[in-house]
């Protein structure tokens with residue numbers, strides 16, 4: 259993978275007071291420990307500055323995020339893997355449970371953890387193109403953690419979520435629109451950001467405390483479930499990583515990604 263140039267995230271505040279959080283880990287914004295830590299710090303910053311809203315996007319021209327960095331899970335140092343997983347949990351708790359308004363401008367592919375980040379926002383606009391979005395874990399022989407599933411069930415109807423999760427369905431932009439996995443499509447990144455801003459402006463006349471408490475109450479179930487089961491969730495993740503069969507399939511998966519990239 260290419261060496262990192264520049265900061266892993268960019269956090270800027272526009273003239274309307276909207277925070278734009280841009281993931282910047284070329285080539286595919288795979289979520290390693292350091293990127294997750296930086297996303298977490300930026301979410302803290304947005305909350306601390308009482309910014310009214312945030313748009314999550316990517317600096318890549320074709321990938322929103324490739325999901326978790328496979329290299330964090332392949333033959334890992336178990337202490338780092340534990341910190342990696344708890345940092346991912348923290349990021350999800352901060353994003354899914356945030357009181358400020360959140361939207362994702364999905365400017366490219368969003369498999370697995372990339373889909374999770376976008377679904378944790380309140381609104382999704384995806385750029386038209388040959389991009390796909392979804393939770394593909396079962397295709398990799400693994401089970402998405404319960405909170406990944408809960409997040410999908412908060413986004414699309416439960417029947418569709420069950421079907422998508424069990425079949426590892428990767429949705430095209432049109433299919434995602436049809437099922438409600440995304441709210442709008444856009445011609446390019448600028449259009450996606452504009453559409454996210456239009457969504458954010460819908461709240462101009464809604465009292466912000468009422469909005470925030472309503473959001474938190476509606477999202478309370480999945481949040482409490484993870485908060486109560488964090489240790490068990492982490493233990494399950496580490497248990498997976500210790501399984502030689504999982505390590506073997508990871509190795510094969512990495513090879514297949516590399517072969518595809520080399521073509």
Ligand SMILES: CCCCC/C=C\C/C=C\CC/C=C/CC(=O)SCCNC(=O)CCNC(=O)[C@H](O)C(C)(C)COP(=O)(O)OP(=O)(O)OC[C@H]1O[C@@H](n2cnc3c(N)ncnc32)[C@H](O)[C@@H]1OP(=O)(O)O
Pocket residue numbers: 259260285286288320321323324325326327328329331367369370371372394395398400401402403495498499504508511515516518519520
């Ligand atoms: C995968 C099995 C995990 C098993 C873990 C075990 C237990 C865990 C238990 C529970 C956790 C479960 C939760 C998992 C959630 C996840 O997010 S897993 C990650 C799933 N992500 C993917 O499957 C996406 C794979 N990537 C792609 O499909 C494509 O790269 C893309 C995103 C569609 C982009 O395509 P594009 O053509 O633009 O790029 P390339 O494919 O050429 O890739 C460039 C470069 O980047 C490397 N790479 C791609 N994805 C990842 C990644 N997720 N992690 C690390 N590296 C990645 C790719 O190998 C290329 O590298 P290079 O050859 O060195 O250039």
